[in-house]
């Protein structure tokens with residue numbers, strides 16, 4: 001891809017990082033609990049549609065008690081900016097590159113939540129899979145590679161089966177969240 005397109009991808013990556021940060025904060029709760037919207041220390045509301053509240057999450061600190069919220073400022077944004085640019089360098093097609101970038105952004109959210117509460121939320125596993133399949137379907141039509149989606153979906157099914165076997169054999173050593181996530185990872189790799 002041209003340097004201009006790669007730069008656009010890098011900017012999209014930074015913006016994606018700004019979107020990932022509040023999602024990861026909201027979903028970093030134990031299984032069965034609703035998404036959180038307030039500071040874990042002083043319980044001040046830090047996540048709602050008002051700009052001031054969202055800024056509190058973006059800068060990584062509660063505005064009331066200054067407690068750290070999530071990863072340090074700009075970290076996830078810079079990482080995704082670089083990753084998106086590298087993925088754009090490696091792919092010749094825009095839509096396949098977008099599918100890989102979608103997977104990277106969802107993976108970043110999953111990683112942040114997994115580190116915080118040791119789980120993979122279903123909503124992230126489902127959105128990762130739905131997004132990568134939809135973008136690869138568009139790639140198949142627009143970039144005239146109809147076999148791309150079929151090959152990718154089959155790869156996803158194979159990886160789910162493989163992870164499923166490991167989960168059963170390890171008796172809980174590998175969680176079902178990881179098995180669900182294997183569907184989108186396998187599809188993306190395929």
Ligand SMILES: [Zn+2]
Nearest residue numbers: 039042062065
């Ligand atoms: Zn606070």
